[in-house]
Amino acid sequence: MFRRRFGLLAGVLVALTIALFLAAPGLAIRRAIVTELFGPKMVRTQVLEKSGIELNLDRGVVTHVNSTQLTLKEADGRVQAIPLASTTQVIRGRRRLPLTSLALKWHVLVTWPATGPAQSVDVEKIPNGKGPG
DSSP states (O other): OHHHHHHHHHHHHHHHHHHHHHHHHHHHHHHHHHHHHHSTTOOEEEEEOTTSOEEEEEEEEEEEEOSSEEEEEETTSOEEEEEOOTTOEEEETTEEEOGGGOOTTOEEEEEEETTSOOSEEEEEEOOTTOSOO
8 A cells, every 4th residue: 555655656746847847948938938029129019918907118218308208219210208207116227216317318118008107117228427326
């Protein structure tokens, strides 16, 4: 009886190990697709969540900024005006910056809902000598 249980347990553990070993490459493929779609080559996209919320992601160079609006020039030449609010988060790496630190010629990725102000502005590149103080 003990041998039968041990054999069954060993079989289950071997099957689980094989399943997990084979599943890992599949997860890596999904990550590669997401990186390709939303990586540095992305200019803009619209995402519709299951909850019904529509989000816009725009990447470009800041051409105009004030306390209520950010204007981007995207890689394909499109100029996109994006509303800002006091709740908009400006993020550079792991640091949060004040909204007032945004400057011209910064390369940013903006996440904003279709019906409201930007949620976040991720700073991707700051030209030399134009960084926050």
